Structures are given as structure tokens and as C-alpha cells.
């Protein structure tokens with residue numbers, strides 16, 4: 001009986017390893033780890049004390065009509081990238097019980113709506129990038145070692161995995177612009193961008209030190225083109241260029257910052273998801289992408305979503321529809337516009 005029991009334990013352990021490996025065999029990379037804000041939050045904020053929480057209708061109407069806490073009608077950019085890599089959508093870290101976390105080897109999502117690169121960026125409770133990395137540290141030091149007995153195996157797994165960061169908009173919306181309004185001081189956008197990039201760089205370095213090598217970093221999109229900020233006159237609608245110009249130094253300098261990091265951090269490799277470029281492309285010929293409305297929120301005042309959600313760029317005041325996320329993710333994965341210098345297929349193959 002005792003032998004039988006031991007045999008079962010061994011059998012189950014082997015089966016678990018076999019299942020974990022067989023999943024990995026079908027995927028292009030072992031895991032996708034996600035850090036960021038509401039653009040990629042998969043439900044972390046459901047567990048926090050904040051108004052930046054969307055686990056209610058009409059969010060998720062195209063996610064089996066299930067309000068998971070994603071700030072969209074359906075899947076986020078990160079979800080779609082995961083599926084294209086052959087991985088499950090990374091679950092929200094705070095949505096998985098502490099006793100089950102170690103079982104997840106295909107990636108976890110630490111992103112949290114209303115947070116940013118800076119600790120001081122927030123609107124209620126959220127997970128700052130520092131906090132997200134603190135949780136990832138726990139994943140690497142407490143959870144993953146239970147699946148990788150040998151350190152070299154864990155290092156190899158992390159070096160082949162992809163780390164996606166989509167963060168920074170709130171450092172402008174909830175921090176820089178707010179300060180500007182409240183103190184009526186004209187800060188210097190160049191200096192603020194430098195400061196943000198320096199902070200982002202040190203946080204990326206932490207992920208590198210924990211084992212991350214392959215990074216996809218989202219640039220900050222044209223914030224002034226979101227429905228809450230656009231310039232509406234009786235006859236026309238256009239982006240708030242004043243806002244866009246202030247954010248631009250960040251996106252302009254990001255490639256140089258990442259190049260610097262790539263030189264400093266041996267074996268690291270970076271690619272940028274260029275949200276500004278994609279928006280411009282769509283704005284130039286929306287119909288080519290199936291859009292009839294690129295200015296308004298699909299969800300109206302009465303919280304009723306529009307019927308033709310595939311024709312809207314924005315789902316709410318500031319977040320894109322699944323249709324937009326699909327276009328950006330497909331292009332970033334195998335196209336030539338959204339992500340540079342590498343698309344994700346190329347990032348997967350790089351060393």
C-alpha cells in the first residue's frame with residue numbers, strides 16, 4: 001500500500017511536469033509576463049479599493065459577456081499576443097489564490113489600472129510598477145522554483161519568455177497634467193520624459209536582474225486623441241495637439257533609452273510597440289481597418305454599448321475596443337508597422 005502511494009505521488013508529479021512541458025512544446029515561448037496599466041489589466045483592480053474598476057457590464061460584453069476587469073469589450077493587446085504565442089491569457093496575479101500561483105508557468109499579469117511608472121501616480125489603490133515587480137520577484141523566488149528544481153532551467157525559461165510592459169499614460173494624465181493644472185506651473189516636458197525614462201529603465205533593469213531578457217515595451221500613445229480629451233467644435237473633431245506634444249518627448253526618446261539598456265544589459269533584447277504610429281495609420285484611413293468612428297466612446301452616457309463595436313476605435317472614454325487591440329496585436333506579432341525594430345515573431349527567434 002505504501003509503495004503504491006509513493007508510486008502515485010511519483011506518477012502525479014511526472015504527469016504534472018509532462019503536462020507543463022507539453023503545453024510549452026506547443027507554444028512559441030514558455031511564458032508571457034505582463035506589467036502595466038489599464039491598457040492590459042486583466043482584473044487585478046477587482047481586488048483593490050479603487051473606482052478604476054470595471055468588473056461590471058458593459059465591460060467584457062464580447063468576452064463571453066463576462067466582466068473580468070478588462071478595460072474593454074473583449075480581449076486586451078496582451079491577451080491577444082498570448083494567444084498568438086500559443087499560451088493561455090496570463091491571469092491577473094491578484095485573481096489567483098496564493099496556494100495556486102506556483103502552478104502557473106505560462107505567465108502572469110501584474111498590470112493595474114490607474115497606476116504608472118512613478119509611485120506617486122495613482123487614483124485610489126493600484127499596483128505601481130514597483131509593486132508589480134515586487135510581486136514578480138515573489139513569483140521568481142517563491143513560486144517558480146517549485147516547477148524548476150535546477151536554477152539553470154529556471155534561468156533558461158525566463159530568458160526565453162517575453163516581458164510585456166504597457167505603462168506611462170497615467171504618469172501624464174494623473175500626474176504631470178494634474179500638477180500642471182493644480183499648481184498652474186508649466187513644467188518642462190523634456191525633463192519629465194527624461195525622468196520617466198530613467199525610472200522606467202531602472203525598473204526594467206530589476207526585471208532583467210531577475211532573469212528577463214526579451215522585452216516588448218509600449219510607447220505612450222496619443223493621449224490627446226482619446227474621447228475624453230479630443231478637441232470638439234460644432235463642425236469638427238480632432239486630437240488635442242497640446243497634450244500630444246507634451247507626451248511626445250517620451251515616445252521620441254524611448255528608442256534611445258532602450259538601445260542604451262540593450263548595450264548595458266548583456267543578452268537583453270528590446271522592441272517597441274508604437275501606439276502613436278498605429279493610431280496615425282488608422283486615422284489616415286479608418287475604413288481600411290473597418291472603422292467608422294475613431295473619435296467617440298462606443299459606450300454611451302447611459303452605459304449602453306454600441307452595436308457595431310468592430311467599427312469603433314474606442315470602447316470607453318479612454319480605452320480601445322477589442323477590434324483595435326486585434327489590429328495592433330496582429331501587426332505587432334507579424335507585421336512591420338506596430339512594433340520596431342522587431343515584430344514578436346522575430347523577437348521569439350532572436351537568440
Ligand SMILES: *[C@@H]1O[C@H](CO)[C@@H](O)[C@H](O)[C@H]1NC(C)=O
Nearest residue numbers: 056057058060061064065066
Ligand atoms: C450581458 O450581461 C448583462 C448583465 O449581466 C445583461 O444585462 C445582458 O443582457 C447580457 N447580454 C447578453 C448579450 O447576453
Ligand SMILES: *[C@@H]1O[C@H](CO)[C@@H](O)[C@H](O)[C@H]1NC(C)=O
Nearest residue numbers: 118119120128130131134199
Ligand atoms: C516606490 O515605492 C517602493 C516601495 O513600494 C520603493 O521601494 C521605491 O524606492 C519607491 N520609489 C520611489 C522613486 O520613491
Ligand SMILES: *[C@@H]1O[C@H](CO)[C@@H](O)[C@H](O)[C@H]1NC(C)=O
Nearest residue numbers: 231232233239240241242243
Ligand atoms: C482646438 O481646435 C481649434 C480650432 O480648430 C484650434 O484652434 C485649437 O488650437 C485646438 N486646440 C488644441 C488644444 O488642439
